[in-house]
Amino acid sequence: MDDRKLQDEAGRLLALHRYCALDSTNEPNFDTITSLVRDLLGVPICAVSLIDEDEQRFKSIQGAEIAGTPREVAFCDHTIRTHGPLVVSDAEQDERFADNPLVTGEMHVRAYAGTPLTTPDGYNLGALCAIHRRRHDFTPGDIELLKRFARVVVDQMELKTLAHRDFLTGALTRRAFTEASVKALGQLKREERSATIAVIDVDHFKKINDAHGHPVGDKVLKSISTRINGQLRSSDLFGRLGGEEFGMLLYATTRTEALNCAERMRAAIEALREGDNPPATISIGLAHVDPSRSIEDALAEADAALYEAKRSGRNRVVCAGQMNHSVAA
Template sequence: MSHLLPPNETARLAALNELDLLDTPNEPVFDRITRLVTVLLGVPKSTISLIDTDRQWFKSQVGMEFSESPRDMAFCAYTVLEDEPLVVEDAQSDERFATNPIVTKPGGIRFYAGIPLRNSHGLVLGSLCAMDTQPRQLTPQEQAAMQDLADIVIGEIHLRERLINEQKIRAATQQSLTALHQSLEQRIEQRTRELNLVIESAYDAYLSIDAQGRVLDWNRAAESMFGWSRKDALTRPLTSLMFPQGLTCDDAAMPLTCDAIRRDGVRLPVEVRLKSFEVNGRPRRSVFIHDITERQQLERLRDQQAREDVLTRLPNRRALDERLPEAMARVRRTLAPLVVLFLDLDGFKRINDQHGHGMGDELLREVAQRLQNAVRETDFIARWAGDEFVVLLEGVTTEALEPLANKLIQVIEEPLHVGSATLRVSTSIGVALFVPNAAETPQELLKRADDAMYNAKRAGKARVALARPADTPNPL
């Protein structure tokens, strides 16, 4: 195994373990990437692999029967070793892998492409992999697409590193402040200089208030965070500085999350920690305030990305799974009609085969934009998978339904000119109507629309097919 160890192995393993990704459950942010790899490259297998001491472990996988394998059998071990993308067009012709059990077994790996996944210090922790049981070549466009997807994974790794580093800083600061609090009452006079030094250099805003909530101390971080100088803040009540509603009178075991008001009127999301003490028998309170703006922005961004298709920027399947039950509940309450359109592009595979996946991606983005322009602003469009889309129409009359569906066929059939190429596709549409008294789940409603779409394809494509009613059994 020593011949497969990079020179920075010790630092690499330490960084991997600190990231705390090994042996953790699946996460949508990673599973989206492996699914996209299989769709964009047309391969049956894709993984996000992390190389541990003696094993390869999959944080996400598509098409694999196991979650880990020995490191000395892993193609990704060479990606980590060589610190650059690795493409093996035919593993049986490569002396490094020709005798590998995962190559020689029936249906074994013949093609492999791996993109290194680096942390913020450039250490390769694993790779984004695409695999096939048949030999093949990787086009420059496909490698660029894999690199783009790997960059998304790398961005998530860097984000987690920043969060871990922030937690370390906060934990270290809190540990120091907690230690000071434990001895503050008995040694307040002796520790004044040391306490002032810690407070003045702290990342968090610190202030001390009396029983009436008037400021007795105000550090530099508070000046920077709220825009009030120490001179302006001293003796003023908190209600006139940043907390118009005041603060709780009790010490909280957990941080309080609330909005503070800066001097310029801007609202600032913060976490507040309170600690009561006495000085010469007089009650005092220490207030530590941490700005959580960046953390909330990161959380909102991650939440948005979890519900958005990377390629088309439409809502993804997860977003549809959340929206459809809500729409069905509104139908039962308001009795307004709900229609589900299931669209599948006709001729899309031919576009990929003739012009490449990059051109296919451009077509999917254009189709998504055309669909958005063709329906109402209140309607909901999601990318289901590959070249399939789902449209939810609420409050549409049955008379308007067929013209709208035919309009969608027409706008998709309009040719798309990209450079010297002219791309043409059509679409088959399955239509399912949801009625208030139907005992039907969202999955069953989508299945009816999907079945109707396949009926449209069998009937000649580029047409609309209506699904059978929910309470009608399948015909024999």
């Protein structure tokens, strides 16, 4: 795991929101895992914990009636700051936790073992943890079991995201893209930063379908989507808005940075040659978005810039507010 990911709190929170992991409180699928781990380790409490900006939320917990805690007291907040498991045999003797209200209060946490829930792109979203109310030494076998079941939890989260992704291209669905963008803008507002929204359209896509058939058209869309998505950062968002139209949210970018990024993508698609797929080009409309604006307004402005890109010849990038400064092929 990259050390930089441990320091990238903004990226971690965006990953958490991409998984739509906070849309509900309890996850029944996780209950089976926490119940099994509790029985196998012989502990009174086992939980799947996710760490949001200011709070810890339990997506499943066995052995305690609690939905969450402030982040500042969460043992799991310490766990997500590490590459591996966190093990505390006696919290009362550990200076990090001796005065923690989870130790001194009704929960009476005395021993803790937690392993991070790490996404495929390297972000720790939370932890799978086992808790004793008395001093306890967790064995290497206990920790290995926690690590294995933590991977199962992440796999379950990955499967859940499939419902939010377009089957053909793997991009977020329009609804998922919009919802994730709203959450990203909320994060940007707290950071006092801005972003850029892009709307992308495959040029003359109907002609490709008419000339080569819809199966070939599907391959073209998939190739373009893969190439674009491969150039984005983990903090960016990519969705299929409908048909041959896609959307991007470029996180914390200036107009110049976004324009350069979009131009690189346009050029990459123009140069793309994959198998027997016919060549294709894209047009891109950009809109710089302040977090105080709605995502719908930003998409509408980017769509207007896209219309200008298509009207002025296609295979180019146009930024809203700078309609006379399009980047032509």
